[in-house]
Amino acid sequence: MALNYDQAVSKYEPTLGLEVHVELNTNSKMFCSCSTVFGAEPNTQTCPVCLGMPGALPVVNAKAIESSILIGLALNCSIAPYSRFARKNYFYPDMPKNFQTSQYDEPICVDGYLDVEIETDEGPKTFRVDIERVHMEEDTGKSLHVGGATGRIHGAEYSLLDYNRAGIPLVEIVTRIVPGTGKYAPAVARAYVTELRDILRSLGVSDVKMEQGSLRCDANVSLAPIGSGKLGTRSETKNVNSLRSVERAVAGEIVRQANRLEAGERIVQETRHFLEESGETRPGRSKETAEDYRYFPEPDLVPVAPDAKWIEELRATLPEKPSTRRKRLQEAWGVSDNEMASMVNAELLDTVEATIALGAEPARARGWWLGEISRLANEKEVHPTSLITAEQVAEVIALIANGELTDKLARGVVEGVIAGEGSPREVIDKRGLKVVSDDGALMTAIEAAIAAQPDTAERIRGGNIPAAGALIGAVMKATGGQADAAKVRELLLKHLGQG
Amino acid sequence: MSMIHKTATEMAQALADKSITAVELTKQHLDRIAAVDGDVHAFLHVDTEGALAQAAESDAKRAAGETRSVLEGIPLALKDVLTQKGVPTTCGSKMLEGWRPPYDSTVVSKLKNAGVVILGKTNMDEFAMGSSTENSAYGPTHNPWALDRIPGGSGGGSAAALAAFEAPLAIGTDTGGSIRQPAAVTGTVGVKPTYGGVSRFGLVAFSSSLDQAGPCARTVLDTALLHEAIAGYDERDSTSINAPVPNVVAAAKRQEVKGMKIGVIKELMGDGFQKGVLDSFKQSLDLLQEQGAEIVEVSCPSFDYGIAAYYLIAPSEASSNLARFDSMRYGIRVGDDGQRGAEEVMSATREVGFGKEVKRRIILGTYALSSGYYDAYYGSAQKVRTLIKRDFESAFNLADVLVSPSTPTTAFKIGERANDPLAMYLADITTIPVNMAGIGGMSLPSGLSADDGLPVGFQIMSPAMQDDRMYRVGGTLEAALNDKLGKPVWAQAPELVVK
Amino acid sequence: MAAISREEVAHLARLSRIEMTPDELDHLASEMQLILGAVARVQEVAAADIPPTSHALPMTNVFREDVTKPSLSPEDALSGAPAREEDRFKVPQILGDAE
Numbered sequence A: 001m002a003l004n005y006d007q008a009v010s011k012y013e014p015t016l017g018l019e020v021h022v023e024l025n026t027n028s029k030m031f032c033s034c035s036t037v038f039g040a041e042p043n044t045q046t047c048p049v050c051l052g053m054p055g056a057l058p059v060v061n062a063k064a065i066e067s068s069i070l071i072g073l074a075l076n077c078s079i080a081p082y083s084r085f086a087r088k089n090y091f092y093p094d095m096p097k098n099f100q101t102s103q104y105d106e107p108i109c110v111d112g113y114l115d116v117e118i119e120t121d122e123g124p125k126t127f128r129v130d131i132e133r134v135h136m137e138e139d140t141g142k143s144l145h146v147g148g149a150t151g152r153i154h155g156a157e158y159s160l161l162d163y164n165r166a167g168i169p170l171v172e173i174v175t176r177i178v179p180g181t182g183k184y185a186p187a188v189a190r191a192y193v194t195e196l197r198d199i200l201r202s203l204g205v206s207d208v209k210m211e212q213g214s215l216r217c218d219a220n221v222s223l224a225p226i227g228s229g230k231l232g233t234r235s236e237t238k239n240v241n242s243l244r245s246v247e248r249a250v251a252g253e254i255v256r257q258a259n260r261l262e263a264g265e266r267i268v269q270e271t272r273h274f275l276e277e278s279g280e281t282r283p284g285r286s287k288e289t290a291e292d293y294r295y296f297p298e299p300d301l302v303p304v305a306p307d308a309k310w311i312e313e314l315r316a317t318l319p320e321k322p323s324t325r326r327k328r329l330q331e332a333w334g335v336s337d338n339e340m341a342s343m344v345n346a347e348l349l350d351t352v353e354a355t356i357a358l359g360a361e362p363a364r365a366r367g368w369w370l371g372e373i374s375r376l377a378n379e380k381e382v383h384p385t386s387l388i389t390a391e392q393v394a395e396v397i398a399l400i401a402n403g404e405l406t407d408k409l410a411r412g413v414v415e416g417v418i419a420g421e422g423s424p425r426e427v428i429d430k431r432g433l434k435v436v437s438d439d440g441a442l443m444t445a446i447e448a449a450i451a452a453q454p455d456t457a458e459r460i461r462g463g464n465i466p467a468a469g470a471l472i473g474a475v476m477k478a479t480g481g482q483a484d485a486a487k488v489r490e491l492l493l494k495h496l497g498q499g
Numbered sequence B: 001m002s003m004i005h006k007t008a009t010e011m012a013q014a015l016a017d018k019s020i021t022a023v024e025l026t027k028q029h030l031d032r033i034a035a036v037d038g039d040v041h042a043f044l045h046v047d048t049e050g051a052l053a054q055a056a057e058s059d060a061k062r063a064a065g066e067t068r069s070v071l072e073g074i075p076l077a078l079k080d081v082l083t084q085k086g087v088p089t090t091c092g093s094k095m096l097e098g099w100r101p102p103y104d105s106t107v108v109s110k111l112k113n114a115g116v117v118i119l120g121k122t123n124m125d126e127f128a129m130g131s132s133t134e135n136s137a138y139g140p141t142h143n144p145w146a147l148d149r150i151p152g153g154s155g156g157g158s159a160a161a162l163a164a165f166e167a168p169l170a171i172g173t174d175t176g177g178s179i180r181q182p183a184a185v186t187g188t189v190g191v192k193p194t195y196g197g198v199s200r201f202g203l204v205a206f207s208s209s210l211d212q213a214g215p216c217a218r219t220v221l222d223t224a225l226l227h228e229a230i231a232g233y234d235e236r237d238s239t240s241i242n243a244p245v246p247n248v249v250a251a252a253k254r255q256e257v258k259g260m261k262i263g264v265i266k267e268l269m270g271d272g273f274q275k276g277v278l279d280s281f282k283q284s285l286d287l288l289q290e291q292g293a294e295i296v297e298v299s300c301p302s303f304d305y306g307i308a309a310y311y312l313i314a315p316s317e318a319s320s321n322l323a324r325f326d327s328m329r330y331g332i333r334v335g336d337d338g339q340r341g342a343e344e345v346m347s348a349t350r351e352v353g354f355g356k357e358v359k360r361r362i363i364l365g366t367y368a369l370s371s372g373y374y375d376a377y378y379g380s381a382q383k384v385r386t387l388i389k390r391d392f393e394s395a396f397n398l399a400d401v402l403v404s405p406s407t408p409t410t411a412f413k414i415g416e417r418a419n420d421p422l423a424m425y426l427a428d429i430t431t432i433p434v435n436m437a438g439i440g441g442m443s444l445p446s447g448l449s450a451d452d453g454l455p456v457g458f459q460i461m462s463p464a465m466q467d468d469r470m471y472r473v474g475g476t477l478e479a480a481l482n483d484k485l486g487k488p489v490w491a492q493a494p495e496l497v498v499k
Numbered sequence C: 001m002a003a004i005s006r007e008e009v010a011h012l013a014r015l016s017r018i019e020m021t022p023d024e025l026d027h028l029a030s031e032m033q034l035i036l037g038a039v040a041r042v043q044e045v046a047a048a049d050i051p052p053t054s055h056a057l058p059m060t061n062v063f064r065e066d067v068t069k070p071s072l073s074p075e076d077a078l079s080g081a082p083a084r085e086e087d088r089f090k091v092p093q094i095l096g097d098a099e
């Protein structure tokens, strides 16, 4: 009988290792001045350098170095006083020089850690993930496989190459092995990548979009019988492209390996691919012979030796740690873990914070951004912040608070702003969305409602307050929703001697 | 009147006097190429149309009073290892047959900015690997002094073009002697500047940490003028020196060495040196002494290991640099029958596209870098490099410049060493240490060898970034030799049979 | 110095993506034997306390500003391509995984 996950982790101790590749969001590539903008027409962002043309030479992007140091500092690393690029030699058509310029035995940042918190059976628990190194390298081009099985490498007739991505700066963050996670290995892996992503985002060094490939995770997993004190042979699952997939890939590997071990088979050290649909991994096409990368110091580049002053200047610019900030804001705003998580996942935390800083009440700020505005953004397939600004939302919320707008009217105002009709004030004027707060006008409507439903009015006079709802509804209808319902209620009850 | 037998300085004067136009001067050289290059085979590509257009532009500039440099309108032969936009660049290899680079190397941009007229691309050992130009995929170049002899290598084409009066100026590149050794055996002048003195951008790399482009001409002053035109910092080459270029032209004109200490390297003049070469060398030492220089003997014991270290470092770097020739993006492609995969097509192309010597060095370099052998071979060679540097440092404590014969022998016969790589490698024993230490080196003719009547080269080495010193000594020696011999060595070259 | 076998040369040829005939492998094995015998001399003086030199001139921190410059036109980028399909380089089927 095949072991399920719970059975697997009751017999075997998993050990994790994670390698994350991050595409930096520099304007230009790592070693040349070509643009890095995503989604350009094929081979429009290439030059002799990133096409590996004969004679071309690399020059290091200063911003990439700065971003790498910032990442190292945020991950509690030491910044190497002297680091170097090396050549990693292997042939592959998406790699124009047939070597990757990468750091090898002299990386720019070493020996850091990241603490991640996960929910366990015994409550929240913190795991420390040790970072072995943070190093710089360059991305490869993209291949499109034509013919055979739709877009798959296997069985394709030929391939088409676009080198726009070739040479985009990558930072690779490598953990040491993470022992002792037990059954929480998948959760720790997910929490680590999540926290790392948040840190990178807060540093502003990367777009960290897993679905676009600007953050890619390889998960190494090995198993050993519980209590054996040994380390098993690991597999490496490549390019897992969502947080949920990180968790599923690790769990899937644990189950697969446990079942192999149960069957008395050996684990092969190999590269595997995560299958999104099934949550399983399949082996990569292994190469005929083990690669020998023949690393040696890149002779076309000189060493990187950041001085202490530069490092300290960068350290001084480090933002508050995302986990600390989240805790602080959560407390200040009085929101639940789930509510906080939804703001973070929607990438709206900064915006909500800005809206609140402009005077909006936290619950309303969060409600508007995650509710109506996100809904409209979804329809248009854009990010909410591209539709409306924190200032405009804060203004709308202020108008609600002082009674100039009802929630319903406010939705119209927001719609108008998004439609490009101007500022909230201008939309109110143009669309005539002002709350009817003139008592005289309201009284006319109230009297008309009473005249239309005399029986209801009588019941209210007799003390049946809930019956007021029908008359308030009629007034709201008559005023086209522009009346403040609370005000109508107040005037109505007073008029019928119940105020 | 034909100007081809004049120096570049004289041609520049004639252009300035308006006694000739750049177009006429260019035509004279194109005619000379048409007449003699069938025998010499210095050129792989003659850019008749481009050269005449540049010459016409030069004449127009001069007429408008916009002379761009002292070399305005002077023709030049370019080693086929430097890219020139739109002009075939093969590096003497079948691999790049038909490739027209979409960009100019920095050397070419500088030449164009100086108004120099580029006649065409000169023959060379494939990818600059060789000492005889026999390794060109397009057939050997013949030494104008004796057509059955080699013109040196890898820049045999550039040196032969000068000696055959096909061009007054030429560009070479020197990784282990490829400028100086051809200069020596053709009775011309060649300079390898300090590493980083001339940009490598657009120089198709053989061994990045050793490669250096440099000027070639028939006189020391002409060489200095060309040096000045191509040298200087380039932000596209990370290893380029960001400091002012030493005033080599003034140094070449100074012709005075009183009080200078000239160090004779004991290890570079012993066994295996041709008697005529040593006699000529000693005669030059005497002349320098007569001019007031002090001759001292210095010892550089590690030079003994120079060839061994060079034939590990250069092939290692080459194995990586030449990996890009894989038929995916440019160059020839072999065996793409729609069935074979990319890897097979790469291998088939590289088998056909590379010549024997190139393959030999790629395999050697791959071996020296592979795991398990790195420390013993590549690593040890890098240590020898340190020792050679140290030897130079101590020697330069005792002398202002160092000297040796440029080569152990005069030009050998074509085919003589073709099947004996080790014998061929010995041709560079005197020139290699300069590249290993990154310093400057010059070869100028010191007369004809009494035993075979062929030109002998005298090598002058100056400390890094002090290239002016070798020009000062070279200029002085050249003048003293001209006085003593009655006419310059290059003017004694046999007149080729003009067809 | 141990003999370098034909199989070893074949492995190096595979690593460097050069197809070789059996004759070529044999020939190269004997040449390599000779050349390696000569260059192995470097080990005689490469003592542990000698630092390796990879750059002749000591330089550090050469960077460029993070600004974009115009790229090649796709026409220029693809001008030397042995095969293309529209603005992409066309290459034979790729077997085996990337890194």
Ligand SMILES: [Mg+2]
Pocket (backbone or CB within 6 Å): A102, A137, A172
């Ligand atoms: Mg990597």
Ligand SMILES: [Zn+2]
Pocket (backbone or CB within 6 Å): A029, A032, A033, A034, A045, A046, A047, A048, A049, A050, A051, A167
């Ligand atoms: Zn580029």
